[in-house]
Amino acid sequence: MGILETELAELQQCVPRVIADSTVEACVPAMVRVNIERTKYKQIVACFQFQPDYPSSLALIELKSRHVSEKLLDGLVKLCEEEAKKYLGKPQVLHVLRFVRNFIDENPLCCCSEEISNVRKKLIAGSDELKLRQKTSSVVVKVQEGQYVMKYNITVPENYPDKQVGIEEKECNFPSVFRRWFLAQATEIARQCVEPPAKKRPKDPPFVLRPSMEPVVSFLVSEVHLYPKLECKMCRKKAFPTNPKDIETSESGPLHVERIYCGHVYHNKCLDKYIRTPPFQGGKKCHTCNNKIYHDKWKLTPETAEARWAHKQAKQRELDEVVDFLS
Ligand SMILES: [Zn+2]
Ligand SMILES: [Zn+2]
Structure with missing residues (x-):
């Protein structure tokens, strides 16, 4: 039996035992192919081909995977070749398989x-x-x-x-x-x-x-x-302060940034003023995307908003009258 044939016979025997989660898919002089599958995504197939003067020359190594990227596989092939070089003149396949298996274990992000x-x-x-x-x-x-x-x-x-x-x-x-x-x-x-x-x-x-x-x-x-x-579309200024240290932390603060359901942002004072000002019919719409404004803080129906507005206006008229009277 030649050197290659002896190596192949040994591989058949020991690969499934020595390399965890491996399956020998082919093991003939034309090609050795071993699938190493730790999980569905941590999986690499290693293929080896041999020139007539093997093992005096390097085994030709090819790696494939369903999910490991091409770029990573290309890099890994080079490392495998370096590994095989250490055993030039001797059987190389098992050493390379061990190297691939270790790589999968030590680089879990390969998935x-x-x-x-x-x-x-x-x-x-x-x-x-x-x-x-x-x-x-x-x-x-x-x-x-x-x-x-x-x-x-x-x-x-x-x-x-x-x-x-x-x-x-x-x-x-x-x-x-x-x-x-x-x-x-x-x-x-x-x-x-x-x-x-x-x-x-x-x-x-x-x-x-x-x-x-x-x-x-x-x-x-x-x-x-x-x-x-992002801008607050009411006042046309940036909704966030330039320096995060200036963030308004009080939810009732005028410059507290409100994120409404559609994802757009307004200052508390700007949104509050807009929501409490008519017209109310059809609900209030976002100035950026025209979607209806939903926000936990403002759950006014058009009717209550209307009533509150009317009440506020009446108060203002009373106040104006008093001011008129005093002047
Ligand atoms: Zn604003
Ligand atoms: Zn919007």
Whole structure:
């Protein structure tokens, strides 16, 4: 038996035992192919081909995966070749398989490598940062707009994407209404990626589970860049103060920033004045998108608003009369 044949016979025997979660799909002189599948998304197929002078020459290594990005696989092939070089003149395949298996274990974020590179390409700009923490299977995303900063820790669970990412605020100097909104909405976006809607409407397409990392990070990045730039369309000034230290923290403060149901923002005093001023019929509409204004603080029906307005006007007339009388 030649050197290659002996190696192949050994591989058949020991790969399933030595390399966890592996399946030998082919093991002939023309090709060795082994699938290593720790989870559905942490999966790599390693293919080896051999030149006539193997093992004096390097095995030709090719890696494939359903979910690990091409770019990461290209890099990993180079590392595998370096590994194989250490064993030139001797059997190389098992060493390389061990190396791939270790790589999967030590780089849990490989299951969302495609998403990470999408986020980097499309979204992260200027002073924004996306840092990978392989040890804790998490990414730290830091987004900055002017003096406003948001830092979130996104954890990728072992059985990702079946289970959604974990979301944790590390730092955020936005008004508290917005901090609550960012966290609640990001969590909801992640949930919707993995859970079908509670009430299915007949025309809805069948539910398809989606990876949740990219949608969550995309949402956070775009929100942070959006709000500090938005104008209050009533007074035509920026809704947020330039310096987060000047944020109005009292909910009844005139410059407290109100986020209404459609997502647009107004100063408390500007929105309050608008809502209490006629016309009331048909409800009050958002100046930006023309949707009806919904807000917990202002639950006036057109009728009560009308009545209150009339009452206020009557009071004013009485007051005017008194002032007239005194003058
Ligand atoms: Zn305003
Ligand atoms: Zn609106």
